[in-house]
Amino acid sequence: MSRLHDMGGRFGDGPVVPEAEDAPVFAEEVFAEDWHARALAVTLACGALGQWNIDTSRHARERLAPKDYTRFSYYEKWLAGLATLLVEKGVLSRADLATAEAGGRQKDGTGAEAEAPHPLAARALKASDVAATLAKGGPADRPSDVPVVFAPGDAVRCRRPGGNRLVAGGHTRLPGYAVGASGRVLRLHGTHILPDSAAHGLGEAPEPLYAVVFPAAELWSAPEHPRDEVVLDLWQSYLEPA
Amino acid sequence: MPHDHADAPHSLLPPDPALRVKALETVLTRKGLIDPAALDEIIDTYQNRIGPANGARVVARAWADPEFRARLLADADPVLAELGYYGRQGEHMVVVENTAQQHNMVVCTLCSCYPWPLLGIPPGWYKSDAYRARAVREPRKVLAEFGVSLPDGTAVRVWDSTAEVRYLVLPMRPAGSEGLSEDALTALVSRDSMIGTGLAQLPEGAAT
Numbered sequence: 001m002s003r004l005h006d007m008g009g010r011f012g013d014g015p016v017v018p019e020a021e022d023a024p025v026f027a028e029e030v031f032a033e034d035w036h037a038r039a040l041a042v043t044l045a046c047g048a049l050g051q052w053n054i055d056t057s058r059h060a061r062e063r064l065a066p067k068d069y070t071r072f073s074y075y076e077k078w079l080a081g082l083a084t085l086l087v088e089k090g091v092l093s094r095a096d097l098a099t100a101e102a103g104g105r106q107k108d109g110t111g112a113e114a115e116a117p118h119p120l121a122a123r124a125l126k127a128s129d130v131a132a133t134l135a136k137g138g139p140a141d142r143p144s145d146v147p148v149v150f151a152p153g154d155a156v157r158c159r160r161p162g163g164n165r166l167v168a169g170g171h172t173r174l175p176g177y178a179v180g181a182s183g184r185v186l187r188l189h190g191t192h193i194l195p196d197s198a199a200h201g202l203g204e205a206p207e208p209l210y211a212v213v214f215p216a217a218e219l220w221s222a223p224e225h226p227r228d229e230v231v232l233d234l235w236q237s238y239l240e241p242a
Numbered sequence: 243m244p245h246d247h248a249d250a251p252h253s254l255l256p257p258d259p260a261l262r263v264k265a266l267e268t269v270l271t272r273k274g275l276i277d278p279a280a281l282d283e284i285i286d287t288y289q290n291r292i293g294p295a296n297g298a299r300v301v302a303r304a305w306a307d308p309e310f311r312a313r314l315l316a317d318a319d320p321v322l323a324e325l326g327y328y329g330r331q332g333e334h335m336v337v338v339e340n341t342a343q344q345h346n347m348v349v350c351t352l353c354s355c356y357p358w359p360l361l362g363i364p365p366g367w368y369k370s371d372a373y374r375a376r377a378v379r380e381p382r383k384v385l386a387e388f389g390v391s392l393p394d395g396t397a398v399r400v401w402d403s404t405a406e407v408r409y410l411v412l413p414m415r416p417a418g419s420e421g422l423s424e425d426a427l428t429a430l431v432s433r434d435s436m437i438g439t440g441l442a443q444l445p446e447g448a449a450t
Contacts, residue, residue, distance in 0.1 A: 008351030008402065009379040013372035016387050018439070019365055030289050030363050035260035037289065040363070041281035042267055049275060054406075058353055065250070074354070074369045076259045079266065080252035087251035092269065097254040100269035121274030130283040134292075135326075137359075139333040140406035173404045175351050177378065189334065189407055209405055211336075224382045227397035233405035 002176055004069045005062045009177040009220065039075040043082050048125035048133060051089040054140075055199035059171035060084045091120060142206035144191035146236065149208070155242035156212060157182045158234065164196045165237070171199035174238045178230075182242040183214035186231060194235055208236040293362035296327050297410060298431035299424075300360065301442075304337075305415045306424045315339055315412070322360070332359035332408055338401065339412040340438070345396050346411045347385070347438030349377035350403040357408035361433060368437065378402055388439045411435065413442040 007013075031037040047057065060081035064072065072080060086092040125133060150156055162179035164170030173195050189209040197205035213231045216223035255262040270276040300322070304311040314321050318335040322328055335357060338346040350356065351374050356364040367373050376384050381398045385391065392398065401409045413435040419427060422445060434440030 005352055007371060007375045008349075010371075010375040013370075013375045016367050016370065016372045016376065016384050018367055018388050018434070030293065031285075032366060033260070035263045037285045038263045038267060038281065039259070040288070041284040042263060042270065042276060044284055045276040045280055046270065061353070068250075073259070074366075076262075079255070079259060079262050080250070083252035083255055083266065084250060086266075091275065092273075094251060094254055096269050096273075097251055097265075100255070100265035118273040118275055124275050124277055125280045126277055127279035127283045130280050130287065133330075134284070134287060135329045137328065137330045137333040141334065173352060175402065175404065177351075189405070192334075192405060195405075209407075211407070213399070220379050224380055225394075225398065228381065229397065229399045230378050231399060231401045233403070233407050235405075 003062050004066045006176045008175045036075045039078050043078050044134075045125045046082060046086065046091075049091065049120050049123050051091055051120070052085050053193075053198055054138065055171055055193070055195040056201075057081060057085060058195070059199040060088075062171065063169075091118075140192045141190045142193055142204055144206035144208070146191065146207040148188060148191075149236065150185045150188075150210060150239065150241075152185050152187055154185045155182060156185055156210075156239040157242040158238055159240050166196055166202060167200045170196060172196050172238075174234060175232065177219055178214065178232055178234075181214050181218045183212045183218065183232075186211040186213045189233065192235070194237065196235075196237075210234055210236070210239070212239070288358075288363050292329075292359060294360070294431075294433035294436065295428075296362075297357070297360035297433070297436045298428045300325065300327070300337075300410070301412055301431045301436060302424045302427035304412055305419070305427050311412075318410075327359045329359040331355070332357045334405075334407045335360070335410060336407055337410045337412050338399075340414045342393075342396060342414075345392055345398050345438065346401060346409075347377060347381050347398060348401045348403065348409045348411060349374060351375070351378055352404060355403035355406075355408060357410055360410055361436060365433070385439065388434060390439065390441060411438040413440075416442045416444045418445050418447075 061077045064080055087094060158174060158178045158181050160180040162174050162176055164172045191206045192209040194205040194207055197203055211231050212234050213229050216228040216230060219230060255265055271278055304314050314337050318337045322335055340346055354364055354369040378400050381400050403409060416430055430443045430445060432440050435442045
């Protein structure tokens, strides 16, 4: 806690507006605007350069200033996060971005025709490799020597305070609304990369990941129904015995 | 953290998002870091090849074939891999089954995690602040906004996709669908029914 993206349970967002849907598919536009499609594609293609992982890229969007996070549409957040990563990882310079804004011309009026090849150009995703790359995915399970300490049925509590324990203000996947709440382990998903570490270049640090079920009444002061529940996927280091 | 907004690189890009994408695409292409043909291929994949039809085929098969359904619920990944539905944002799939006692519904409160290989790119409402904020706290009010009301005897279980595990809801097979072919069943499966914000549709002519 707390960044604006961690919005589970927040009040004041108004109704959800469903879009018309005919069964089963493609009844609506997949991309509401052409630039949404380009933003998604540019982001995926840049990811293929291998300079960051999914946790790094989520953190780049989450640490947008609250006023930007609020006013940006979904894919604007992606673009802002991408620009941040490209510069922070040294793929592009600020000057490159400034040049891009000027329409690809240098301030002195010369073009960039004589530019030397970029060191990462050999890693650029080719059209012929797109299908295989998307199909391969990026599994997050890894072998781990961290002992599994909880079993299905065990009572557990989300550790308080919440937040990244390795980096102040860093990325974490324990939503604020579940901090301090008690539930029970539903299943073990195996051992997965710990985002709190991987997002900050501190290694994958894989550890057990559990689905934990919480009674709604444990999370909300006025649950809608006494038997409703919420399940979260939580890493072992987020949990303690209840 | 050295992330003062005044220094944020994105502020160097134009304010109009369509121009912002264009600017990034131009500079990255010029440096050989992206291939515009690869971008077209990515877009074509999610626009025309990967979408909720994949998930609908899985659901219909699970309705029609009890052995397939049992394997899918027990360990979805190898089953989906056999069907060619493994891939980006669907590396760790769990299928959860709706019953008269329990209705399942999926959200990602932290971003917009979603099972791309089975459902494609998420709809706008799934990515909206309103859905992300409210689905965990008042799922029944949210369901009502989708036109779904559940009997009091049905508990709601909301799955918040906080890790890389992706969830697909196996909706209840609608009454009156007995004897339908797998293809005919597929037509009853809506995208929303596989997120849990909708129910499978009744077959035409079925008694309501």
